[in-house]
Amino acid sequence: MLLEVKGLKKVFTRGEESVEALRGVSLSVERGEFISIMGPSGSGKSTLLHLIGGLDRPSAGSISISGQSIETFTDQNLSVFRRRKLGFIFQFFNLLPTLSALENVALPLLLDGQSLGQVQPKAKELLERIGMGKRIHHLPDQLSGGEMQRVAIARALVTDPLLILADEPTGNLDSKTGATVLQILSELSTEKSNTILMVTHDAKAASFGKRVISLRDGQIEKDLPASQHHLTADVRRLREDDAGGF
Numbered sequence: 001m002l003l004e005v006k007g008l009k010k011v012f013t014r015g016e017e018s019v020e021a022l023r024g025v026s027l028s029v030e031r032g033e034f035i036s037i038m039g040p041s042g043s044g045k046s047t048l049l050h051l052i053g054g055l056d057r058p059s060a061g062s063i064s065i066s067g068q069s070i071e072t073f074t075d076q077n078l079s080v081f082r083r084r085k086l087g088f089i090f091q092f093f094n095l096l097p098t099l100s101a102l103e104n105v106a107l108p109l110l111l112d113g114q115s116l117g118q119v120q121p122k123a124k125e126l127l128e129r130i131g132m133g134k135r136i137h138h139l140p141d142q143l144s145g146g147e148m149q150r151v152a153i154a155r156a157l158v159t160d161p162l163l164i165l166a167d168e169p170t171g172n173l174d175s176k177t178g179a180t181v182l183q184i185l186s187e188l189s190t191e192k193s194n195t196i197l198m199v200t201h202d203a204k205a206a207s208f209g210k211r212v213i214s215l216r217d218g219q220i221e222k223d224l225p226a227s228q229h230h231l232t233a234d235v236r237r238l239r240e241d242d243a244g245g246f
């Protein structure tokens with residue numbers, strides 16, 4: 001089992017008020033799965049992803065990634081684990097504006113003490129693989145939204161992460177560019193056995209996953225193969241129309 005989450009709870013407290021963002025979430029993920037996490041705004045999707053990604057600590061419950069209980073890690077160990085073992089793809093790319101596409105992709109390895117000379121071939125190969133071979137020396141502001149998101153995907157892959165965590169990765173892309181990005185994620189899971197957890201509130205984006213987990217009020221409402229998810233039939237047809245050109 002690549003990921004095992006048990007009885008996960010998260011309570012946010014602000015002054016007198018407390019919000020139960022997650023109320024006992026359990027799930028297991030095998031290597032190579034591409035899972036979409038859906039649910040209305042405020043249902044706890046991002047909180048779940050942040051806890052699994054070690055960006056925040058649970059109030060209760062356990063998270064085990066490749067047999068390691070990350071909730072027992074010190075902050076420092078957690079941050080090293082995050083950088084070496086996890087790949088993050090968020091909506092706003094988080095690329096450093098003064099670094100080229102190539103340097104942004106190489107960054108996680110540079111932070112781990114490797115030299116640019118060492119890591120350049122790998123970063124370049126990843127950019128080429130996702131169709132960015134002609135843009136490697138561009139700065140982020142010289143790239144389109146879809147190109148920036150592809151750089152972010154390459155950066156998430158450069159460490160060969162155990163698990164890729166994506167939060168609304170197509171949230172600020174037009175639908176055609178979004179479909180390309182989703183197609184790339186889908187290929188990574190089928191061809192490279194990358195394991196992907198993708199949060200989205202969009203049914204069409206969710207249909208690219210093989211398994212769809214829906215959250216409601218901080219709990220899992222449904223956890224089904226995409227083929228059995230009631231949203232999927234119509235949406236899959238749309239997806240095939242849209243992604244057909246790639």
Ligand SMILES: Nc1ncnc2c1ncn2[C@@H]1O[C@H](COP(=O)(O)OP(=O)(O)O)[C@@H](O)[C@H]1O
Binds near residue numbers: 042045
């Ligand atoms: N840092 C925080 N402080 C207080 N409340 C938060 C915080 N993060 C999330 N919440 C609350 O937790 C609930 C779940 O939020 P979130 O996980 O962001 O939902 P989603 O990503 O599904 O829209 C919401 O009610 C939200 O307001």
Ligand SMILES: [Mg+2]
Binds near residue numbers: 045046047
């Ligand atoms: Mg969110």
